[in-house]
Amino acid sequence: MKLRINGNSIRLRLSKTEVAAFGATGMITTAIEFATNSLQYVLKKETNADAIYADMANNTITVFIPTSMATDWVNTDIIGLEYTMNLLNGNKLHILVEKDFKCIDSASGEDQTDNYENPNKNC
Numbered sequence: 001m002k003l004r005i006n007g008n009s010i011r012l013r014l015s016k017t018e019v020a021a022f023g024a025t026g027m028i029t030t031a032i033e034f035a036t037n038s039l040q041y042v043l044k045k046e047t048n049a050d051a052i053y054a055d056m057a058n059n060t061i062t063v064f065i066p067t068s069m070a071t072d073w074v075n076t077d078i079i080g081l082e083y084t085m086n087l088l089n090g091n092k093l094h095i096l097v098e099k100d101f102k103c104i105d106s107a108s109g110e111d112q113t114d115n116y117e118n119p120n121k122n123c
Contacts, residue, residue, distance in 0.1 A: 001013070001014050001015075001028055002014075002100065003030070003032075008087075008091055008092060008093050008094060009094040009095075009096070010054060010061070010063065010093065010094070010095055011096040011097075012041070012043055012063060013098045013099070013100040014028070014097070014098070016099075019074055019099060020074075022043055022045075022070070022074065023071070023074035023075070026044065026045040026067075026070075027043065027044045027045065028042070028043050029041070029042045030042075037059060038059060039060075039061070040060040040061070041062075041063075042061070042062040042063070043062075043097065044063070044064050044065070045064075045065055045070045046064035046065065047066075047067045049064050049065070049066040049067075050066060051066065052064065052066070052081060052083035052085070052095050053085050054095050063095060063097060065081060069081060079098060079099055080096055080099070081096070081097045081098075082094075082097075083095050
């Protein structure tokens with residue numbers, strides 16, 4: 001699972017295997033390690049949620065997706081789920097969860113064999 005943070009925006013991109021694991025277990029976790037600490041990021045189904053939301057505690061960023069929305073995303077061709085969350089301080093947090101596509105130009109150098117076929121590959 002890839003994490004991208006830009007200002008008040010968070011984006012998670014999952015490979016085919018990660019989407020399947022999320023569908024089966026309701027949660028997927030990844031971590032990045034630093035010299036003295038680590039940061040975990042989690043995608044989790046939430047039965048009591050009406051909308052996508054995110055929180056951070058104890059060096060862990062968790063994005064919660066309502067169970068019905070998560071099930072639809074896992075089992076259909078829906079590419080991404082998006083929501084803008086109102087924060088208590090009046091700001092907003094933009095949240096995007098996507099299926100990860102293969103790059104068209106293959107210039108990234110990363111292994112993309114487990115990514116979804118890019119719908120724009122014939123452009």
